[in-house]
Amino acid sequence: MTSETELSRRRFLGAAAGLGIAASGLAPRRVPACGWAARKPVSANEKIVLGLIGCGGMGPANMRTLMGKPGVEVAALCDVDESHIPPNAADAEKKYGRKPDIYKDFRKLLERKDIDAVIIGTPDHWHALPLIYACETGKDAYCEKPISHDIVEAKSMAGAVRHYQRIVQVGTWQRSTPEFTDAVAYVRSGKLGKVVLCRAWKTDGFPVGHQKPSTPPASLDYDFWTGPAEFIPYAPNHVHGLWRFFLNYGSGMTGDWGVHMIDIALLGMSQGTDLVMPVEVTSYGGKWVFPTDDRTAPDTMQTIMRFHDPDFVLHWQIGGDHPGRPDHGTEFVSADGKTLRVWRGGWQVLDADGKQLPTAPAERTNDHWQNWLDCVRSREQPRSPLASMAQTTIVCHLANASLLAGESVRWSKTKMDLVGHAGEHTLSYRREYRKPWKLPIYTG
Numbered sequence: 001m002t003s004e005t006e007l008s009r010r011r012f013l014g015a016a017a018g019l020g021i022a023a024s025g026l027a028p029r030r031v032p033a034c035g036w037a038a039r040k041p042v043s044a045n046e047k048i049v050l051g052l053i054g055c056g057g058m059g060p061a062n063m064r065t066l067m068g069k070p071g072v073e074v075a076a077l078c079d080v081d082e083s084h085i086p087p088n089a090a091d092a093e094k095k096y097g098r099k100p101d102i103y104k105d106f107r108k109l110l111e112r113k114d115i116d117a118v119i120i121g122t123p124d125h126w127h128a129l130p131l132i133y134a135c136e137t138g139k140d141a142y143c144e145k146p147i148s149h150d151i152v153e154a155k156s157m158a159g160a161v162r163h164y165q166r167i168v169q170v171g172t173w174q175r176s177t178p179e180f181t182d183a184v185a186y187v188r189s190g191k192l193g194k195v196v197l198c199r200a201w202k203t204d205g206f207p208v209g210h211q212k213p214s215t216p217p218a219s220l221d222y223d224f225w226t227g228p229a230e231f232i233p234y235a236p237n238h239v240h241g242l243w244r245f246f247l248n249y250g251s252g253m254t255g256d257w258g259v260h261m262i263d264i265a266l267l268g269m270s271q272g273t274d275l276v277m278p279v280e281v282t283s284y285g286g287k288w289v290f291p292t293d294d295r296t297a298p299d300t301m302q303t304i305m306r307f308h309d310p311d312f313v314l315h316w317q318i319g320g321d322h323p324g325r326p327d328h329g330t331e332f333v334s335a336d337g338k339t340l341r342v343w344r345g346g347w348q349v350l351d352a353d354g355k356q357l358p359t360a361p362a363e364r365t366n367d368h369w370q371n372w373l374d375c376v377r378s379r380e381q382p383r384s385p386l387a388s389m390a391q392t393t394i395v396c397h398l399a400n401a402s403l404l405a406g407e408s409v410r411w412s413k414t415k416m417d418l419v420g421h422a423g424e425h426t427l428s429y430r431r432e433y434r435k436p437w438k439l440p441i442y443t444g
Contacts, residue, residue, distance in 0.1 A: 123244070167372070196334065199330070200330045201261065247400075254400055326343040
């Protein structure tokens, strides 16, 4: 399977208002807060000491990229699957001349006062707790996308980051690559004209097959891996990469790729990182291409999102075809029929008849990981701050919530919540945490 992880490794080129400040809710063995205010900021000449939480998939890819930057040291690794540790520990030891400390429980890693920041490379259902606990212990973070399993988690994460004034970069690295920064700048400049329609899409041809429940491998603590999610008997195709196709753990292709492609549409239609958000979302689709597959996420999906101020429509599509265009991308369509199309690797502007028009590059940026390191030192907001990516992630969850609810859902950006009850009983809005885990709620 050509996963986003594989594509990302090949192509590594290297506040939201109203999200609150009051905390409540405790989890067992809660990490003791060391106090962010008392934590000495990392100076321009000091090294940044990192810990990695989640040593499979994008976690190690981010770690190795950051290890290539000056002024960085990886001091600790954490994973609930012991088989993920050896190659990553060996690379860290080779780089720094000493073995990193190894943990299975991320809370123990977060107790370390010598660690400045963490990389969170866990599956989606394990993003919220490590990120919130990292904020509470005064640590910055580089967190993989989508930031959360559901809307309630996204709001609480954004509230925690704001409350503790942490610097969090989300792994939506398209915000730092030339084709996407060029395309967004072109749309914002007005050269395309008034945009009335956006399209974003991803082809889904990823079956996970059917596998019977079995005994987890000895290296994997499956109970801990499941964490706050509903406990489902172990099967090999539920974990390590394929989890994203199960709504118990991830959000399907809409969360996995929509958070990239929809993000570009929202950025283009906004003037900064505080993004426009839809007022109404309607989705149709289902598990129709792979009906006997174990996956629970849809393989076919059409979503229409209505926006106001500015007025436009965004169309999100998951399907099995992509005629005449890449298997993923984002398009902006102007009132006079011009189209800007952007994908990983290029962008173009077409007139109403499909004739290619001239384009111009925007100002170049540094890469996504260096941008985060610079911001950890300067305390400025990074290119993909968590508050902004909470907005994009929520838009993706709204698409799934409409599909699961079987009706349109409405959103208020002012209240940062659903309007009415449609969608609030879906997994995309909120999940009941499995005991003993509990989500700390930061709200305002």
